[in-house]
Amino acid sequence: MSSILIIVFLPLLASAIAGLGNRALGNTVAKSVTTAGLFISCGLSWPIFISFLTGAAEPTVVPVLQWVHSGNMTFDWALRVDTLTAIMLVVITSVSALVHLYSWGYMSDDPDQPRFFSYLSLFTFAMLMLVTADNLVQMFFGWEGVGLASYLLIGFWFKKPSAGAAAIKAFVVNRVGDLGFMLGIFGTFLVFQTTSIPEILAAAPALKGASTIGFLGMRFDTLTILCLLLFIGAMGKSAQLGLHTWLPDAMEGPTPVSALIHAATMVTAGVFMVCRLSPMFQAAPDALTVVTFIGAATCFFAATVGTTQWDIKRVIAYSTCSQLGYMFFAAGVGAYGAAMFHLFTHAFFKALLFLGAGSVIHAMHHEQDMRYYGNLRKHIPITFWAMMAGTLAITGVGILGVFGFAGFYSKDSILEAAFASGTEMGRTAFWLGAFAALLTSFYSWRLMFLTFWGKPRWSQSEHIQHAVHDEHGHADHGHDHAHDDHHSHGEHDDGTAGYHPHESPWVMLTPLIILSVGAVFAGFVFSPYFIDSEHFWQGAIYYNEHLIHSMHGVPLWVKLTATAVMLIGFVVAWFAYIKDTSIPRKFVDQFRNLHAFLYNKWYFDELYNLIFVKPAFWLGRQLWLKGDVGLIDRFGPNGAAWVVEKGAVVARKVQSGYLYSYALVMLLGLVAAISWMMVQ
Structure with missing residues (x-):
């Protein structure tokens, strides 16, 4: 497992080289160093993951250095490698490596490429440090590191006021969650006298209901309070309802940032933390009820908002928020394996959708409003099929129960677990999740139909027309502009002012193709390991054997619910955006207040x-x-300055410049001195 040191620290080294070398090295060297570093880390991560799949690997801890030894507080810097870590390693390094490669094309004309690639690698290092943490303090180090890196990446185009505001908003909202996380760490140390995660998890079951905290004359279960505080931190990082407002605004960053941070890595940190501490949360059932409620509410809320947005990236951003809600309510009902499985599959299809959206935005000269798209499947076919794979995955399409896309397995397992939990909150989460799945299907196919079907609506876009008439193709970073290409200006047969969308370069399409493979096959291949194999987890999470058994016994209609609502969402979207495009306007006119509520x-x-x-x-x-x-x-300072100023005015009057005035002052002084001596 010595390769774990290379996996974790190589991105940091690459980031330092690109960042410190900056323009002295040039764009190509900076991009090559960081991209190569991530592909090496990715290449070393997959064998570790496969070794846990086959049962050939055992959990291990690789020491790095001694850190803190102060009284009872003792912890070292060490890298923990177990099944949970292995899953996160392949998710983080795979997506990050592909995002680095994609950015070669997307950011090709940006003048600050070394800084951008340095930030990407720095973020990856911080995320790897978080998931390999063996103690809570080290986890907090990575936790804050990804917060810093996300601030830098969201506000990368710092001259753009909205990007700066979005970065500050993300930073501040996450600080609210981080305060809860810090208090949870402090409280955990006070109770357990250690920050070592294995020691805490070993001792937690014995404290179930055995220890209480007094506050305002009331008694509260200790583990419940600690878990709720830790969960507040998870709510901030994973954009759960109440601390979610930063996520849509974070779309101000470049599209590769959206794919890296808001699809597969940073936003899943909260889910990872809850699963890592699952034995502790399992000993606090009231806290799990809160986790279930917040997750289900977030899932429902974000799905409703996603149905009304026009910005292609914001639709996918709210989709991310909704999918994170699924993961949390899965963890809340005790299905930690299902939560991690959805995290795993979601990484592939959501990164695919974000990068696919970036390819669409590139083709449409950085227009992000779907109302100005249409009929693009004929012009950018590879992007179209990649996004089709992502859409089939997120909506959970299955083929006759024999084969399904990624979300078919992970989302279905979450809904079955919620129903099988037998709790009132679990059943509530099931119904909210089922309705959210219907809305997910609707807004996902709405995005596809508006973008790739129908009549071209490009002539209505001021952005595109400005680009067509700008013969120099200057990059405008006021929008999500990383680069401007010279588009062909020949008259197009659809009358759209001569604009002709074109496919992205291969350096952008290659990551889409690779992620498409994950979106299609990740669920089918890995489902048996994540859901049913206790041996696969090797104690990395709390394995709820009773719940797993109950999931296999749920009624058939529960198993078919996700497929049924997916089909309903597809049919509604088809009728509204293909069959009769007047339906959306009629709906808005009929339910204007509801639409305004969701749109806002x-x-x-x-x-x-x-x-x-x-x-x-x-x-x-x-x-x-x-x-x-x-x-x-x-x-204070102004008052002292006023006294000096007034004193100077008086002194200036005394300094007349006449000799007799000075003689008079000297005489008066001499008389005063003699008088004082005589009195004495």
Whole structure:
């Protein structure tokens, strides 16, 4: 397992070379070093994962260095490698390597490519440090590292005000969650007297219901409080309802960033953390109920909002938020294997959809509004088939129960686990998840139909027409522009002002093809290991054998629910966007208030602005104007300056320049001195 050191630290080394060398090395060297580093890490990660699949590997801990030894607090820097780590290693390195390769084409004309690739590799290192952590402090180091890197990547185009605002919003909202995570770590150390994850998990079952905390005259279960605090951290990183508002705005970053951070890696950190600490959460059933509720509510909320968005990246962003909700309510009902399975499959098809969207945006000269697409399947066929594979995977399409795309296995297993849990909250999560699956099918096929079918609507886009008439093709980073190509200006037979969409370069298409393979086969190949094999997990998560047995005994209609709602969503989308395109307008006219509510994201941003942002700004202005300027500056530095200034005015009058004035002062001084001596 010595290769784990290379896997984790090679991206850091590559990031340092690209970042410190920057333009001195040139774009090609910076891109080559970081991309090669990630492909090497990826190549070393897959054998580790396969060895756990075959049962040839055992969990191990690789020491790195001694870290902290202070009283009872003792922990070293060590890399833990078990089944859970192996899964995250292949997810992180595979997606990151393909995103690096994709970015060669997408960011080809950006002047700051070394900085961008350095940030990508730095993010990957921080994420790898998080998932290999053997103690909570090391996990927090990686946790904050991905937060920093995501801030840098979201705000990469820092001259664009909306990108800077989105980066700050992501940073601040995540700090709210991180406060809960820190308090959870502090409390866990106080209770267990260690931050070692294996030691905590070994001791947690014995504390189930045996220890309480007093607060305001009431008693609370210790493990419940600790798990809820830790879960608040997970809510921030994984954009769960209440701390989700940063995720859609993060689409201001370049599209490869969306694929890396918001599809497969950072947003899954919270799910990973809950699964890593699953024995601890399992000993706190009330906390699991909260996890189930928040996950189901997020799943439902994000799916409803995704049905109304027009920006192609925002649709996929809300889809990510919804899918994360599935993972959390799976963990909440005790199906940690199903949660990790959906995390695994989701990484492939969601990264595929984001990168596919980037290819569409590239073809449409960075237009992101789907209302200005249409009929693109004939112009960008490879992108079309790649996104078709991703859509079939996320909607959970199966073929006669013999073969299914990735989501068919993972999403179905989550719904079956929720129903089989037998709890009231589990059944609620099942129905919310089923309805969210219907909406997922609807908005996914809505995206496909608006983008690849129907009549071309390009002539209505000011962005595209501006690009067509700009003979120099200057890159405008005011939108998601990484590069501008010279598009053909010949008159097109559909009358769209001479614009002709074209396929992306092969350096962008290759990652799409590879991810398509994962979206098609990942569920079919790996389903037996994730769901039914306790030997595969080797104690890396809490394996709920009773729940797994109950899942096999659920009624047939439960097993068919996901397929049924998928078909309903597809049919509704087909009728609304292919058969009769007037249906959406009629629906909006009939349910205008409902549409406005969903389109405005349930008014969470407006509510937070009213409750938190405006009062915070008001308080800041009061402290600044009345506290700092009016009190501290007035009687502090400004007051001292005023005294010196007035004293200088008096002194200046004394310094007249006339000799007799100085003689008079000297005489008066002499008289005063003699008088004082006589008095003494």
